[in-house]
Amino acid sequence: MQFVKTKEYIDQLQAAISNDDKTVILGLINDLHPADIAEIFDDLTIEEAKYIFLLLGDDLAADTLTEIEEDNLLRFIEVLPPKAIASKFIKRMDSDDAADVLGQMSNEQREAVLAQIDDRELLADIVDLLNYEEDTAGGLMAKEMVIVREDDTVIECLKELTRQAENIDEIYYIYVVNNFGMLKGVLTLKDLILNRTSKSVKDIYDPNVIYVNTSTHENDVASMMSKYDMVVLPVVDTLGRLVGRITVDDVIDIAREEADRDYQMMSGFAEDVEPSDKLGRQVRARLPWLVIGLIGGILSSVIISTYEGQLAIHPSMAFFLTLIAAMGGNVGVQSSAIIVQGLANNTLGVKSTFSRLFRELLSSLIMGAICALALFVFNYFFGSSQALTYAASVALLVVMVFASIFGTIVPLALNKVKIDPALATGPFITTINDIVGLFCYLSIGKFFFDYFAL
């Protein structure tokens, strides 16, 4: 039923490739879904993948091409002649997939491939789609759809459907436009089947159609389709004319990618990382955040070093350095994460920033007081000095409240100035929290040690 990729399977396949045994390879690949073939490519070298790719039939190869992830795709395309790309792949793809593939080529290669497309309608569709920004509804949409006019009858719709059915794999809805091409409503295939063929479209279509503009951001497209449980979403231009449609399969990936980006930001990756990525790429993605963390750590060490005199007299002040830094970081990340996720899922509600900060102040006071009290109890029984007992708990409370407020303000402010709020859960802010936290702790510690020494 579902294909499961195993190490044994990949080993078998690689052995067959190195033996140049086409029968075994086709036996292994046969009946696989294009998405599965693309998945197998992740575990092969680019040469092995190319070898298999060239064995595939044209339709299967085109379908597989749309499923291959970007990095591999570019390496696949660069060795094929433009004529082959145009005739073997582009012509067999939906317009949105074709535009995606072409959009990833160099300008020269793209021009060369476009020059080889002889289907004028397809060419016009693709060139049109290439104009839209990649992360907008225009960049996501495809041109393939069945369109009828308000004044058509059901029998005319059925004829139009038959005419277009060859080019369109899956038809879920038929869109109704007026004489100016403006979107008026939607018809289901069920409506066509259940109504008399003489009926006019006008009388049976549903005018309550949800649509987006070509410039709508892909994240909004994704959340709308998810919220309104839509399978296909029509796209209109600024004049309200129907220009394309987005299917839900393109959108599932966006919701996941958005969540993944937030996750990676929080994990401290500068770019998209996958377990199968090359070592160099992994290091490149991971090192920037580590270096920022290192710089933060060095700044921390500078701050601590200014208190060297104090530490020489009261070495016990060092005991809670890591606790304070860690707790500030923990609480700050929590506060930022609530905001980041609220923004991503549109669950932030309509509360004002002020009331949100007030709430955060309250909850951080409660959590800070509980943690500070627990630390106080520990230090009261096992601590080395009264000064340290007071200093550690007071500093913990102050640091937790500060980090909460800071962690709430930063993503809200970033979002306001159109910077990805997820940045707040990443390197800079946790590092700043660490530094401010240490500074608080050390100065509060100095105060209490001086006070109890009097």
Place this chain on the structure above:
Amino acid sequence: MQFVKTKEYIDQLQAAISNDDKTVILGLINDLHPADIAEIFDDLTIEEAKYIFLLLGDDLAADTLTEIEEDNLLRFIEVLPPKAIASKFIKRMDSDDAADVLGQMSNEQREAVLAQIDDRELLADIVDLLNYEEDTAGGLMAKEMVIVREDDTVIECLKELTRQAENIDEIYYIYVVNNFGMLKGVLTLKDLILNRTSKSVKDIYDPNVIYVNTSTHENDVASMMSKYDMVVLPVVDTLGRLVGRITVDDVIDIAREEADRDYQMMSGFAEDVEPSDKLGRQVRARLPWLVIGLIGGILSSVIISTYEGQLAIHPSMAFFLTLIAAMGGNVGVQSSAIIVQGLANNTLGVKSTFSRLFRELLSSLIMGAICALALFVFNYFFGSSQALTYAASVALLVVMVFASIFGTIVPLALNKVKIDPALATGPFITTINDIVGLFCYLSIGKFFFDYFAL
């Protein structure tokens, strides 16, 4: 087009509710999608929401009910009499939504509502659906679908479609079964329209149908539908008999929820948190991780305190305590996050654990060496002593390599024993990393200070 919830809108609505002005309320609510109405409820008190809910027409109320999130839903239901729930809502819902709502009731209330359902077929469907685990394909599926037999003709299909169309809102596919009810293949409405009515289903259906079993986990359902770009996925029982279907809208939310859970785990939340949650709930979700962090911090302080003698002689040893702890944590979270995301997105590939660890060893050695070298250069020019310069860099390298390997092993091991691997990015592991890191640093520091003192 799309409704945007604003503070002004909510204020208007709340004013109208307190004035008991039904005309204004209906004017505001009218034409909204059920999903929008449910979203508005998040910003109202439960009494306000109930007031609006009772103003809605029956169909709209039933649709809205399926969109309301769990917490609010239970509070809505508990005040309504079983007869009203059965006749007003359950009868108007799809079987999967009805089972979801019933599944959230207390046993007594559920029995009372079921007793009020007079449609025997619907009752049987719901009772059947209630038997499946919530997080399996059986728990997700609905019973509403159009089923035809292999031996039927197109005209018989059309008749069956017409008969069932009243009960089923959206029809995308027609499923083909044999005389034993076993799933054989699939037909699109397009197939019905484009083929002669005398043709037999046998000759036109597509036997390459992807399906799942009732016990398939919802995460696997979600990744299959996303991978194979499916709008509807049929569900079969252990005998291969078609028992239900899952639509993509139920699955979009699962992909997002799974990603959200991983994100929350990493942010340090013990339970699902939303910005609109009550203060008490937020504190309850956040405090456990903070307390674990606090315990870790206290353990760290105990470890540091055992080196108090050293610190008294060489207070500069305290300078890099936070740097070492932070870098161990950062690198460990990165390593775990790669594995967690790879497991969630099925991009882990088929490499053996050994080769994965070897790679991680290599990349952590590279990153550790770069960071250690940078720290060495800093300390060489600005550091206070040779011993500390060596100690800090050597400890940093050791800690980063350890944390990487540890961060890779833990989620893989958790996954093997069927515990959520995302736990590795949460409290325990970062705390253990901190403690091990400090121990390494302090003992390496002691070694170098002793060595250079000779």
